[in-house]
Amino acid sequence: MNNYSSKLVNRAVDELSKLPGIGRKSALRLVLHLLKQDIHEVEALGEAIIKMRLEIRFCSSCHNISDDELCEICRNPKRDHSTICVVEEIRDVMAIENTGQYNGIYHVLNGIISPLDGIGPNDLNIISLVDKIGQKKTNEVIMALPTTIEGDTTNYYIYKQLTPFGVLITTIARGVAIGDELEYTDEITLGRSILNRTPYKGTTEYKD
Amino acid sequence: MNNYSSKLVNRAVDELSKLPGIGRKSALRLVLHLLKQDIHEVEALGEAIIKMRLEIRFCSSCHNISDDELCEICRNPKRDHSTICVVEEIRDVMAIENTGQYNGIYHVLNGIISPLDGIGPNDLNIISLVDKIGQKKTNEVIMALPTTIEGDTTNYYIYKQLTPFGVLITTIARGVAIGDELEYTDEITLGRSILNRTPYKGTTEYKD
Numbered sequence: 001m002n003n004y005s006s007k008l009v010n011r012a013v014d015e016l017s018k019l020p021g022i023g024r025k026s027a028l029r030l031v032l033h034l035l036k037q038d039i040h041e042v043e044a045l046g047e048a049i050i051k052m053r054l055e056i057r058f059c060s061s062c063h064n065i066s067d068d069e070l071c072e073i074c075r076n077p078k079r080d081h082s083t084i085c086v087v088e089e090i091r092d093v094m095a096i097e098n099t100g101q102y103n104g105i106y107h108v109l110n111g112i113i114s115p116l117d118g119i120g121p122n123d124l125n126i127i128s129l130v131d132k133i134g135q136k137k138t139n140e141v142i143m144a145l146p147t148t149i150e151g152d153t154t155n156y157y158i159y160k161q162l163t164p165f166g167v168l169i170t171t172i173a174r175g176v177a178i179g180d181e182l183e184y185t186d187e188i189t190l191g192r193s194i195l196n197r198t199p200y201k202g203t204t205e206y207k208d
Numbered sequence: 209m210n211n212y213s214s215k216l217v218n219r220a221v222d223e224l225s226k227l228p229g230i231g232r233k234s235a236l237r238l239v240l241h242l243l244k245q246d247i248h249e250v251e252a253l254g255e256a257i258i259k260m261r262l263e264i265r266f267c268s269s270c271h272n273i274s275d276d277e278l279c280e281i282c283r284n285p286k287r288d289h290s291t292i293c294v295v296e297e298i299r300d301v302m303a304i305e306n307t308g309q310y311n312g313i314y315h316v317l318n319g320i321i322s323p324l325d326g327i328g329p330n331d332l333n334i335i336s337l338v339d340k341i342g343q344k345k346t347n348e349v350i351m352a353l354p355t356t357i358e359g360d361t362t363n364y365y366i367y368k369q370l371t372p373f374g375v376l377i378t379t380i381a382r383g384v385a386i387g388d389e390l391e392y393t394d395e396i397t398l399g400r401s402i403l404n405r406t407p408y409k410g411t412t413e414y415k416d
Contacts, residue, residue, distance in 0.1 A: 005281060006279075012257055049250060049253060051220075066214060072214075
């Protein structure tokens, strides 16, 4: 099943099918597409991937991806540097940025505490978070980790580390998603949304 | 929606999302995956794509992909060079090769006649097919084109071109797919499978 009558094609299919979510059939479809493209297009793709991996840096403050010592968010003087949102992964930064609802800075843990996977606090960017809060004036740390046992464990561990600094620690709201029907919401989420009910602010619920 | 706080990441996402079936979200997932890989892995991927596009050739006889003047199939003396299977695309060669049921050679048209898309006979590899049959002894030409109006038109055009050579022209069998229920087979396919019924050869229908 690995004979596409060309070693070059075999190799490209092998490499592409290592990517997540791309099987050998999809890889072959991509290869046949690339063969029809202008050589400059294909070089642009190949070089963009290599250049990105070679030259990418991680922000020395928040561990987000960056082209420089500090990322664009940490360099931006218009952001509120006294509010830090703690997330598991770089893609969570992107997801929150896309909402357009947050103007603070971030801290990427690069994982969460998971004893079963052998990931302890020292494998994560927790020390740099504690250092940052010890050095800079911080009003609030928003925990935006997954609602799992691992997420709860990480929340609790960081909470204990930050307690001495007297900083306000919050977690993002959990509740019924906007547009969701109550009857199809799971019981734990629905229960928590009742416990954590918020004052009614008029009809425009979508804007705060 | 195009700010991943890194120009390098933006560019890699832009390039990857040009590929068929890969949107911006999938492209970003691939980028974040690649960022975690060893640099040599990422270079291997980027270089395999570029090298393939730069160095790939097309067989001067059958137009299949090739690393050389002639493809592996056309170079193989064990293949039956008097039987030519005509297909639309390179991937059809791969599909038929994967069946392990065919030992002849191929001819890739690189498309089918489609007036609506502005594709006429001269845009396809038809002249080289006619030349080949005029020069080499050919016993049979098997038409393996799609069962569409365009496929039928192309079949008929090639049939007319090849008639002077007195070569046997066949089409691949159309009928109920193996494992399919009759009641869920479309009427045209089922009707054709009755018209083109074949003599019963005992219980082992799967081997010929």
